[in-house]
Amino acid sequence: MNFEALFALSPNPYVVLDAELRIAWMNDAYLQATMRERADILGRALFDAFPSEPGTDSHDLLHASLHRVLDTGERDEIALIRYDIAQPDGTMTQRYWSATHTPLLGDDGQVSHILQHTVDVTELQALRRMRDEMGLIQRAGAIQARNTDLQAQSERLRRLFEQAPGFVAIVEGADHVFQMANAAYRALVGRDDLLGRPVAEALPEIVEQGFVDLLDGVLASGKPYFGRNEQIFLEIEGRMEEMFLEFIYQPIFGDDGEPSGVFVQGYDVTEEVRAQRRQELLISELNHRVKNTLAVVQGLASQSFRSVDPEGEARRIFSQRLHALASAHDLLTRGNWEPASLRESLIAAVTAATGEDVARFVFDGPPVSLTPQIGVSLALTIHELCTNAIKYGALSADTGTIAVDWHLREDDAGRQRLTIEWRERGGPPVTAPERKGFGSRLIEQGFVIQHDGSALLDYRPDGLCCTIELELPATV
Incomplete structure (x- = not known):
């Protein structure tokens, strides 16, 4: 809490003097009461900024009070002092004041500054002559009430500061x-x-x-x-x-x-960080075990295919699909099995299947996050599309390119639906196959059951188009 700002807003005049009685700070109420500008008096000696003749009550009372504070380190008060103030036009105006001088101690325990609280009682002095101090008592009571309120506010702010949760x-x-x-x-x-x-x-x-x-x-x-x-x-x-x-x-x-x-x-946030570290350790252990499991599956497949697949083609296709699954798993484990970026998932799946040919792809669409389950299904689907493009489609020709676009829309029930479009160009003429293989069935059925989706293969002569549509969970 900036208590200097609080004093600056106080309606009561305050001024701070250093040990040499130079003006170090004042609030706006003090400037208003003395009819001065801050730049005119800041840093000047008090008796230079507000001159009075030595030997007069004005000079001697104020001088003695300030030096008692410097000598004793105790607060001193002047109940009433006449101290005339120069007006902006240079003429002097008769003013009466009540002043309290409070010492501010430095680190060495000595008085380093004096806080002067002044009250202009000129009007009260005139009323006293007519009403025998009645006005002074009333105004003094109002000032006391204001000071009490300020103290109460300061104490409340101090308690709030002390009880802050952080x-x-x-x-x-x-x-x-x-x-x-x-x-x-x-x-x-x-x-x-x-x-x-x-x-x-x-x-x-x-x-x-x-x-x-x-x-x-x-x-x-x-x-x-x-x-x-x-x-x-x-x-x-x-x-x-x-x-x-x-x-x-x-x-x-x-x-x-x-x-x-x-x-x-x-x-x-010590506990939160340690919990995150434990989670990362568990994710790393999970990744290690999944990779070991995939390696065992690949070994079993190699032994099983040996007698029925002399050329090794089926074994190679199966291994590539396992590799696509492992790549999707790597992307998810790097994010601690949190929702993954659609763009990153697409690029990772395409890179795993095509290598440097990923440069022939153009990806375009808004930021979208995928659940781990959708990410794995998408990786397998993209792998099959890449394999088909390498064998028969755009990637089988040197000039072929593939555009992958996606967009979001809201259906009548308020659910978010994602549409991904795969468009090949620049490859050989396309014709629909006479029969559908496993890869085509995997593409068309990969999102139907689990994700309320569909995948449509359109064998256009100028290039294969595949449109994938699925529902995104509300938590994504």
Whole structure:
């Protein structure tokens, strides 16, 4: 929470003086009350910006109050002081004020700044003469009520910050000194003594891990840094523990527009990352076992075909189909058996069947995700189409090409249906076969039962066309 911004919005005039009584900051209410511009007084000595003659009550009361704060480190108040203010036209106007001076201590415990809260009581002073301080009491009560409300709001924001579910911290300055750290942040790092300490001192184990360098980069560039599942080792109760964090380092900008600190916010995703690793291990084990199973099937097929297929043609076709199935499985396991991209599935299946001839294909269509079951069926179908194109179709000629297009539509029941069109051009003239082989039946029936789909083979003279249509599950 940017408390400077809160004070800037306060209707009460505030000004901050450094130890040399130079004006370091003021809010808009103070500028309005004193009829000055920020650029005219920022950085100037108070008595230079608002001159008064030494020896007068105006000068001596204010001077003495400020120096009591510097000398004792305790708050001081001026119930009433006349301090005239120059108007924009240069003439002086008589003004009466009530002021409270609060010390702000530095890291060394000494007074580094003074917060002056001033109240213009000129009107009250005039009313006092007529109504014996009645107006002052009423206005003082209103001011007190406003201050109480501001304190209540500040406390509420502090509680919200402390109870935030994610870890939150604010660090300021070149050394990244902790200004705030909520309960989740303190629990994450396993220590409570953070406030007022530089990050490198409070969390020395993260320095060599590069996190202080990241803070330096955010402060220097003014650009946020996003950490995605980043590994970190924190010393918890005397031992180093591995964690994974999702976080952002957001720069905090001062009045001059320059970064003055960093807002840290994020979540501990250690369990999610470890669960993902376990899943990846199981997927790898599944892939290994499936490949072993396919290898055993291929070996059994080789032995079984040996006596009935002397030329080896049936054995070769069967092996190619197994290879297409294995390629589809590889694509799915690389994605942890999650839905796979239709474009990637098509390219993988075509590459497995045609090799470098994949360059003769043109793929066009919107992004579509396929379930693993549909992906496997599609891989086998595309393999059969590629095999046919190599033997009899576009890929049997040097100039032949194949276009694969797809599109989505919604049927009357609101379900998504996918249409894939395979069009060959540039090959020899096409005629319908006298009888359908296993490959044609696999193409035409591959999507009928499982996916409420169809595949239509159209043997056009200028090139084979195949139109595949199926229903996409609602989860895709």
